[in-house]
Amino acid sequence: MNCLPPASAPQESATAMEGDQQRHSPAEIGRIWKTVSWAGLLGTIYGIICMTGAPRVKFLTDLKATAFDFGLIAGLCSFAIAFQAVGSLLNSHLRRRKVPWMIITIAHRLLFAGVLVAAFVLPQGHTQMAVIISVIFVHDALAQTSVPMWLSWMTDLIPERAMGRYWARRQRFITILSIGAMLAIAFYFNWYEKAGQVQLGFLILGTIGIVLGVTDILLFVAVPEPSRSDVKGAGVLHSLAEPLCDRNYRPFLVYMSYWHFAIFVSAPFFGLFMIENLGYSVMTYQLLNVVGAVGVVLTSNFWGVLCDLCGYRPVLVVLSLGKAITPLAFMLAPKYDPVGIPFLVIMFFLDGICNSGCALATQGAMLKFGPRHNRAAYVAAANLLAVGIAAGISPMLAGPMIDAVNKRVQIDVGWYSLNGFHLAFFLSFLLRLGSIYLAAKIHEPGCLSVGAMWAQVRARNSLRTIGMVNRLHATSRETQRLRIIDGLTELRHPLAIGELISALEDESRRVRASAADALGWIGTSDATRPLARALSDSGSGIQPKAALALGRIGGMESLKALLANLVHEDPAALGETIDALGELGDGAAIVPLICLFHETNNEALRNRIATALGRLSSMNSVDEVMDALGDERKFTRPAPAMG
Numbered sequence: 001m002n003c004l005p006p007a008s009a010p011q012e013s014a015t016a017m018e019g020d021q022q023r024h025s026p027a028e029i030g031r032i033w034k035t036v037s038w039a040g041l042l043g044t045i046y047g048i049i050c051m052t053g054a055p056r057v058k059f060l061t062d063l064k065a066t067a068f069d070f071g072l073i074a075g076l077c078s079f080a081i082a083f084q085a086v087g088s089l090l091n092s093h094l095r096r097r098k099v100p101w102m103i104i105t106i107a108h109r110l111l112f113a114g115v116l117v118a119a120f121v122l123p124q125g126h127t128q129m130a131v132i133i134s135v136i137f138v139h140d141a142l143a144q145t146s147v148p149m150w151l152s153w154m155t156d157l158i159p160e161r162a163m164g165r166y167w168a169r170r171q172r173f174i175t176i177l178s179i180g181a182m183l184a185i186a187f188y189f190n191w192y193e194k195a196g197q198v199q200l201g202f203l204i205l206g207t208i209g210i211v212l213g214v215t216d217i218l219l220f221v222a223v224p225e226p227s228r229s230d231v232k233g234a235g236v237l238h239s240l241a242e243p244l245c246d247r248n249y250r251p252f253l254v255y256m257s258y259w260h261f262a263i264f265v266s267a268p269f270f271g272l273f274m275i276e277n278l279g280y281s282v283m284t285y286q287l288l289n290v291v292g293a294v295g296v297v298l299t300s301n302f303w304g305v306l307c308d309l310c311g312y313r314p315v316l317v318v319l320s321l322g323k324a325i326t327p328l329a330f331m332l333a334p335k336y337d338p339v340g341i342p343f344l345v346i347m348f349f350l351d352g353i354c355n356s357g358c359a360l361a362t363q364g365a366m367l368k369f370g371p372r373h374n375r376a377a378y379v380a381a382a383n384l385l386a387v388g389i390a391a392g393i394s395p396m397l398a399g400p401m402i403d404a405v406n407k408r409v410q411i412d413v414g415w416y417s418l419n420g421f422h423l424a425f426f427l428s429f430l431l432r433l434g435s436i437y438l439a440a441k442i443h444e445p446g447c448l449s450v451g452a453m454w455a456q457v458r459a460r461n462s463l464r465t466i467g468m469v470n471r472l473h474a475t476s477r478e479t480q481r482l483r484i485i486d487g488l489t490e491l492r493h494p495l496a497i498g499e500l501i502s503a504l505e506d507e508s509r510r511v512r513a514s515a516a517d518a519l520g521w522i523g524t525s526d527a528t529r530p531l532a533r534a535l536s537d538s539g540s541g542i543q544p545k546a547a548l549a550l551g552r553i554g555g556m557e558s559l560k561a562l563l564a565n566l567v568h569e570d571p572a573a574l575g576e577t578i579d580a581l582g583e584l585g586d587g588a589a590i591v592p593l594i595c596l597f598h599e600t601n602n603e604a605l606r607n608r609i610a611t612a613l614g615r616l617s618s619m620n621s622v623d624e625v626m627d628a629l630g631d632e633r634k635f636t637r638p639a640p641a642m643g
Contacts, residue, residue: 071399
């Protein structure tokens, strides 16, 4: 009699569970990601020099830029995010994103030369500053046009379940090496600042930045682009309307918009405040940024693991509170250097820790929450509303307010000179506190609560587990991976689950088998579906281990996967499946096992079936089970396992 499920069932189920299949092996992705990371390093150095670093702040102040000008630059650069809508439209029509992205981004990098030319060709004054601000706006508009294409491309390259760890690995690598670049820039520019040659120093520095920025883009020639089947060619309004109409995505849009508004009431003015109000040199400012970068380096891997395994919502709730402290710390920074500088060193380090997690959590959430067919539009909508509009309006309001207050009010109290900067920082502090509530409202099914995440973090061996997980993610050597997996098996911490699931697809069968064994010992239900897929895949080579692991984990999903595998022809895999069903102790396995007993002529399998049936029934020996197989009604009473 044939009571067993159809052979196709497990394969279809596993495929449905897994979703989009990975196009490259983990080892191939690792090699590709190294190129992406090196390119990102060059792009980051370009950004430090030409977009965000202290030398540009000093360069613009040397050209007589005011707080109003800095607020206008920040506002217009935020409004440039609207061009992500253009990039999203292009992305929805392009089957190949690589070449258009490279052309647009190279043009963006070369355009910064216009800022350098304007500083030396045009006479200093309002016209010169207007030209510089205009060039910066177009420069940023081109950059934002390219963002949806690049993110869509990169997201197609890396597996979703390990997204946080891949981005964390890249962020940590870039930040470690960019610290050296920041130090070199600080010492280099300090010489020109002391010599009164700020503009000449920035001209040379900016030229170097442009060369590095273009080289960054050229490295992507070696990065493959996965084929696309999701090109629909929808109109830009339709594409952007979809995320706005998505009830599950809207809470994230609200959070992002409010949070960026609160952040940018103060963030664009921190550098100006330190140079003008506290009297710090560009070198001091740059070295403080290095301290922040150290915080990023030390915690990138930590936040990447938490994002992947706990979810983005609890991470954002915690970090929203952490980021609220930053403007408050600037308010409390005294002008007395022996106290103020050590105070800001601590603040920059803590802010770097928060920035590390914020970058990973917000980017990961944008990429995860949007559907693949329209992911670029979801990213564009979030950036347009948050960075483009909200973060554009707030500095344009705060800048004139700071200028107006500074002209009328300055209260000297001990080490402090209270003025418009302090008012903006206080308002930003209050606004940032409100983002905690909105972060808690983000829709993310399956994520942990803040309390549950905290319990994971403070559990024994959590930091050790995270360190081992990141080493496992970073290495491709079989012996090292096996040794790390053995260590994770001993620790049995649930924070290791995500990377162990990824290891089920390793090129080495030994690594795959070791990962399956570790997942069984850790025993969380999150591993059930990947193990079921490995069990149903005849090419995995680890079916016995997968069956054994599912038996240890237990639960209905494990039972379904094991029952579906009773049609397997491999005696080793089938034997482990039978044993696992006996370990599970669920009476639902009795009838399928009886069917298999009558259909097989393999005596070893028949004995294992009898043992399993004994565990599932009230019988106390294999001989009793064998005798009872002539009267199957005796197996209707599940009982405690024998043996």
